[in-house]
Amino acid sequence: MIERELEAILHASNDNIVITDEKGCILRASQNCRDIYGYDVPELVGQTVYELQDRGIFSPSVTIEVLKKKKEVQLMQKTETGKVVMATGIPVYDEYQCMKRVISFSHDLTELQRLKEDYQQLEVKMKTYQLEMEELREQQSNEMVIRSQAMKKVWSIISRVADSDATVVLLGESGVGKTAFARALHYGSERKEEPFIEINCGAIPASLFESEMFGYEAGSFTGASTKGKIGKVELAHNGTLFLDEIGELPLDMQVKLLKVLQEKTVTKIGSERAKYVNFRLIVATNQPLEEMVKKGTFREDLFYRLHVIPITIPPLRERKEDIAALLYHVLHKQNEKYKMKKFFHAEALDILVEHPWPGNVRELENTIERLVLTTDENSISPKDLPFYTEKIKSDKEEWETLDTLTSQGMTLQQALAEVEKNWLIRAYRQCQTTYEMANALGISQPTVVRRLRKYNIK
Known part of the structure; x- marks a missing residue:
């Protein structure tokens, strides 16, 4: 009866279920593995997840990660069939806390991913239509977009x-x-x-x-x-x-x-x-x-x-209101020129609008033409932008600075005290009296005196 119950669960589940032993050898699998991984159950049972990962069927294998980490793992897979899969692996222990089984559940997110992309494209189209309607109401020429x-x-x-x-x-x-x-x-x-x-x-x-x-x-x-x-x-x-x-x-x-x-x-x-x-x-x-x-x-x-x-004529960085409309204007021209259907991902559009554009309109036109010709997908995403890596680097440097502070054992309170001390030192060097310091710092004179004593600033 337990055997029949287990088979019924495997057959009825919308998720693909794979059960392996402690060595990663597949013992059972649900019938829908053909839809997700492109192989029938008999082709998978008896093989190890290590072999299947090497062949690119499980890429990567969630079971291998569970066996390594000895805990539940969740990750994204891309299968040979082109599907995007969310895989969750759960370890099963016996009464002696020895791992005996790994059960993995794989949920096909391909349709959800497609719907997400459709939504993003629809969102971008809505923004485009809004901008086009505004442009019709506003004064502009054939070669320029004028909104600012x-x-x-x-x-x-x-x-x-x-x-x-x-x-x-x-x-x-x-x-x-x-x-x-x-x-x-x-x-x-x-x-x-x-x-x-x-x-x-x-x-x-x-x-x-x-x-x-x-x-x-x-x-x-x-x-x-x-x-x-x-x-x-x-x-x-x-x-x-x-x-x-x-x-x-x-x-x-x-x-x-x-x-x-x-x-x-x-x-x-x-x-x-x-x-x-x-x-x-x-x-x-x-x-x-x-x-x-x-x-x-x-x-x-x-x-x-x-x-x-x-x-x-002001530089582009001083007329932010023109940038979004100009981006769409140039993209439309390049799509027509190269017979493309490229569109901006919402996050990419935000980054493009905030970019300082030191080369002004000429740089913007050249950048969009390059993106239209070199991006693999129709959606121009943040990772496609030439200056996106610089943004990641700067963000990383900020986090590394924070990591450095915490690794040194500095708390938020200590960091705030350090900032306060630096402000007081600057004010002390520039002002003649504690009253001038109080006025510059926006605090009372007795407070200035107490803080100078606290930080031993002489």
Whole structure:
């Protein structure tokens, strides 16, 4: 009857049950082991858990852990069939406290894991929909997501001056999106159907700068094209000329650019004929032009000629409200570009939002593109983030510090006393009297005197 009861339990249980002896040899197993581990009962009975672990069937074996630790053990397994299993092993002792059996229960969590992932994806989608609805209500452009008050202020200025011909200086750290704002100025003006010519002043060698900017006549110098070349300034006729990294412009080119701005004419190398040009000028820099003027590395007259409407674009770390919406915006673009269906795990999104982004929007765009291309799963989780290991390390260092304190036998009371003493020492060094110390520390003067005596601070 006991035998039949045991068989009935094994057959009826929703969990997979495996019974082994004290050496790890399998004596019995429930019928559903095929569903979880991919093997029938006769294939498992008589074999040891050590053999099955080596073959990857039990990975890892909870029975082995019970035999090692002599106590109940619970762990997660991943089976050959691709299932995620919660396994619990329980030791069984005889009247002499000798282990005779190990009974393990394995519960299939695959479906629960899938539901959890579905829930996380649904949660992220809900956040996405909320952000998209907010974005529809708020002002934004095709290339930028604008939600923070700081960026709304910038965009307001951009909108007001876009349709004018006033020279605009875009200031801000590298990667904040100065080029995108320059394009917004162009496409918001009446010149939007005309050329938008961009020149990176820091990327062109000084020896080639004049020929690139102003062009040259055929055969005007050795190596010149026999057909001559039209300069970038002339190409911008009736359109917009955007000079990025204007702070890198050589001094001799600054003189010639100033002449072009004043006379609205450009003369090719090797030519004596000046040609009229009509363009709107936008410049950008991440350098302090005023300081460069004082040092003599940037012409003062050109500075005032350019400094008509300065617009400073704040770094990403100073406009946290933009980061989440920008992350979704970039992710959507990369998913479309690479035909992917990636989405952010909720915890990963929190870490991304709190990241300082020293490289600003450019760093964010590059990071998301890399994540879309390199992550194995559709869900972008915290472990996929390039800076997640640094966070783990810093957290670990904090715990190691706490471990060091406790290993030294320091209690919380002693730690607080140490902090109090350090504060008193600092106040003692900086203040002239105990009354000044009391005012600085926010306590009474008699208390200061008593604490100085307590810690023997002289």
